[in-house]
Amino acid sequence: xxxxxxxxxxxxxxxxxxxxxxxxxxxxxxxxxxxxxxxxxxxxxxxxxxxxxxxxxxxxxxxxxxxxxxxxxxxxxxxxxxxxxxxxxxxxxxxxxxxxxxxxxxxxxxxxxxxxxxxxxxxxxxxxxxxxxxxx
Amino acid sequence: xxxxxxxxxxxxxxxxxxxxxxxxxxxxxxxxxxxxxxxxxxxxxxxxxxxxxxxxxxxxxxxxxxxxxxxxxxxxxxxxxxxxxxxxxxxxxxxxxxxxxxxxxxxxxxxxxxxxxxxxxxxxxxxxxxxxxxxx
DNA sequence: GTTTAAATCGTAATGATTATCAATTAACTT
DNA sequence: AAGTTAATTGATAATCATTACGATTTAAAC
Numbered sequence: 405x406x407x408x409x410x411x412x413x414x415x416x417x418x419x420x421x422x423x424x425x426x427x428x429x430x431x432x433x434x435x436x437x438x439x440x441x442x443x444x445x446x447x448x449x450x451x452x453x454x455x456x457x458x459x460x461x462x463x464x465x466x467x468x469x470x471x472x473x474x475x476x477x478x479x480x481x482x483x484x485x486x487x488x489x490x491x492x493x494x495x496x497x498x499x500x501x502x503x504x505x506x507x508x509x510x511x512x513x514x515x516x517x518x519x520x521x522x523x524x525x526x527x528x529x530x531x532x533x534x535x536x537x538x539x540x
Numbered sequence: 541x542x543x544x545x546x547x548x549x550x551x552x553x554x555x556x557x558x559x560x561x562x563x564x565x566x567x568x569x570x571x572x573x574x575x576x577x578x579x580x581x582x583x584x585x586x587x588x589x590x591x592x593x594x595x596x597x598x599x600x601x602x603x604x605x606x607x608x609x610x611x612x613x614x615x616x617x618x619x620x621x622x623x624x625x626x627x628x629x630x631x632x633x634x635x636x637x638x639x640x641x642x643x644x645x646x647x648x649x650x651x652x653x654x655x656x657x658x659x660x661x662x663x664x665x666x667x668x669x670x671x672x673x674x675x676x
Numbered sequence: 677g678t679t680t681a682a683a684t685c686g687t688a689a690t691g692a693t694t695a696t697c698a699a700t701t702a703a704c705t706t
Numbered sequence: 707a708a709g710t711t712a713a714t715t716g717a718t719a720a721t722c723a724t725t726a727c728g729a730t731t732t733a734a735a736c
Contacts, residue, residue: 420733425683452684455684456684457723457724457725458683458684458686458725458727462684481723497661508655510652510655512648516646520668523642523672523676526669526670528666529666531664532664535659535660536659537659554713555713556702556713558713558714560715592716592717593694593718595714599714616692616723618692677736679735679736680734681732681735682731682732683732684729684730685728685729685731686727686730687726687727690723690724690726691723692722692723694719694721695718695721696720697717698715700714700716701713701715702714703712704709705709706708706710
């Protein structure tokens with residue numbers, strides 16, 4: 405997804421176009437990996453020295469809410485990445501050194517639902533951690 | 541696993557037997573679910589009004605390190621549960637209301653390694669969240 | 677240009693976790 | 707059974723990510 409597509413999606417949902425949001429989206433479009441919230445803050449501060457924590461966190465959660473970003477917890481910190489909606493539901497290998505990800509086109513839930521009769525599945529998480537070929 | 545077995549395991553590794561550790565282990569043996577660190581703190585404070593944060597966190601991490609406990613992150617807080625070493629490697633369904641878990645005797649990694657040539661897998665996480673039959 | 681709700685700023689509060697160091701204690705030694 | 711020693715704990719403060727909030731600014735609809 406590119407920045408304009410994302411902003412268009414926001415507009416449809418009634419959100420305004422702001423310089424801060426553009427800048428946040430740019431960062432994610434440029435980097436195909438999970439990024440910690442504080443990293444985003446640092447980057448944005450280059451262009452907007454006075455950005456508020458509030459602005460960053462509110463937008464990251466909002467963007468996750470409208471499925472533009474995906475969120476996960478790595479090392480006790482919330483991380484975000486651009487949702488890869490070009491292909492369907494999938495999971496990720498995440499490099500513990502550089503943070504880059506590799507898509508895993510396989511979802512364990514497909515073959516598991518028969519074992520969960522009576523259980524109401526709301527969500528699931530499947531992540532693989534390790535070293536990518538470059539960092540290995 | 542029971543408290544004595546766990547303490548025996550600790551002794552073998554050179555850790556001392558303390559009242560606080562016994563008490564921590566008792567809590568986990570009694571409850572088959574993930575418990576937040578702060579809940580443990582609260583419980584222990586009933587018996588040891590002056591327990592230190594340090595004592596709780598240090599022991600929880602140490603017990604995780606020697607494979608007596610398992611750790612995960614739920615809702616931004618670290619949670620721990622007794623490792624279920626009676627059966628082999630497996631995963632969990634976790635009830636988002638009561639916290640109870642159900643074992644999933646299936647590991648997606650078994651059928652996925654062929655897709656990760658060149659990648660060094662260190663770890664993985666597969667958790668299913670939802671409502672258990674009692675809370676549904 | 678006016679209007680208005682949304683968004684941001686500036687700053688403070690919260691809350692879990694980590695750190696420090698002196699005092700205490702478990703368990704080994706003689 | 708007392709002495710020794712290193713591990714463990716207690717008390718407290720610091721850290722750090724995240725959340726909260728009122729005042730100000732801004733996007734965009736009219």
